[in-house]
Amino acid sequence: MAAPSVYTYLLLFCSTTMLLLLCSPFACAAGLSLDSVRDFLTREEDTIVFSLIERAKHPLNTPAYYYDDPAACFGTADRHRNVSFAEIFVRESEAVQAKAGRYESQQEIPFFPSGAPFTLAPPYNFTTDLHPAAASINVNDAIWNIYFNQLLRLLAKEGDDGDYAATAASDLACLQALSRRINYGRYVAEVKFRGEQQTYTALIRSKDKDALTKLLTFEAQEDVVKRRAEKKAKVFGQDVTLDGPTTETSGKNSSQSSFKVAPSVVYKLYGQWVIPLTKQVEIEYLLHRLD
């Protein structure tokens, strides 16, 4: 009769330990490590490249982006002024997603926070890996401007096929992927802060942005990221045929135009915008890490 008793205690001990682990803040943070952060960023590259390739399927479709043009609001019940169709589309789609709880996860930040109540999704207790005072740091405004004013023209060919809704849905997918990746700088900063708490604390207290930037910069690693993103544009953006070799194996002579999105554009996107903006998020997060 002793054996079941031992098992019972063992079971009770295990359950209690599990419960404590699940409830402690340590458990919440347990998932965050340099490795998990790196894995996340690497996987997001695929998402970003897929979304860019999908946007490039549509022509530029400029009427979707007109501001101040009455034609852009044709038939609208209330004539939105100075708001493009794409912006209205993103606002309305984000409102549905807010209601569905997308922004309950700290990994997602809307471009137009509406304060719409989260009423739709099944409940879930999200863990909190970020420091509360710095958790809402984001550069969505910069991402929005770069996407519409610079990147879009490098992705899409001139033309108008009228599929404005499908096009704006592709824009939304690009914006969300870029926002999630770049604003993940908060997690990068958090994990680095935890790793070298003393060093960071001193620099944060002295508000030494330059020293923080230096501490957060690894040029060799940044170069790897840019070249890997460029390679993904080649691998994912090639025309796959059954018998022919994949572009990657057919050598380095393939021109930029044989891919659905020019690999050089993805290289530039990472070098000029994604990496610098991520670093900006990291620094702003750290400057509020002790608030």
Next chain:
Amino acid sequence: MAAPSVYTYLLLFCSTTMLLLLCSPFACAAGLSLDSVRDFLTREEDTIVFSLIERAKHPLNTPAYYYDDPAACFGTADRHRNVSFAEIFVRESEAVQAKAGRYESQQEIPFFPSGAPFTLAPPYNFTTDLHPAAASINVNDAIWNIYFNQLLRLLAKEGDDGDYAATAASDLACLQALSRRINYGRYVAEVKFRGEQQTYTALIRSKDKDALTKLLTFEAQEDVVKRRAEKKAKVFGQDVTLDGPTTETSGKNSSQSSFKVAPSVVYKLYGQWVIPLTKQVEIEYLLHRLD
């Protein structure tokens, strides 16, 4: 003075011809050919495989799919009965997209036609390639059931990370890609009908489904499509690293689990569902082609 006059007539003639061409039904159909149809279907494969890979990023997240479970409607103003969170999400997202004019294009068919007015997007005159009486043929109900009851479990790993909105957004992307590809069977049928009008007319009049099926079936071509889709799952679903060879070059020994979606699942999806359902759409379209 004669020269300008000749030019004027020439200009007038050209303008009139262009105008006639643009207004005639022939002009509308001019973009549709066996080649353009094939190109469309091949490009859609990429979209489908991307969307499956993106869905596989999330765990199964079953609470998003509960029917009849009050927890699934927690906090909802009116407690939706017998409707899963994913279904509500798709309905509400489609309503925004309907308002934005997505379904003004005949290439897109909603899962839940709401009759919501199209009020948001800039105007555009879409061409009509399809026969009006058959244009709304679709198998969205079958796609919906297969996706949620069979495919989803083959894509996503067990688990629950609470990101139900992002997950349902991925579901919507998969559903839309599959729906667009499969219901494109209407265009395939239209172009084939135009190519062999007499043969098809006889079979349609006699409602000879078997003969139609035979006429529409090219097993060698179907095999190419299945194997190409499977290859795309390998190329797009591999972990791309800078120095290592791409999976495609590293040989045939890579296991199914080294890809983000098992290539065999994509092969099965095409063989068991996409190709047969497309053919079903083609046949139903043809049976209404003379109405």
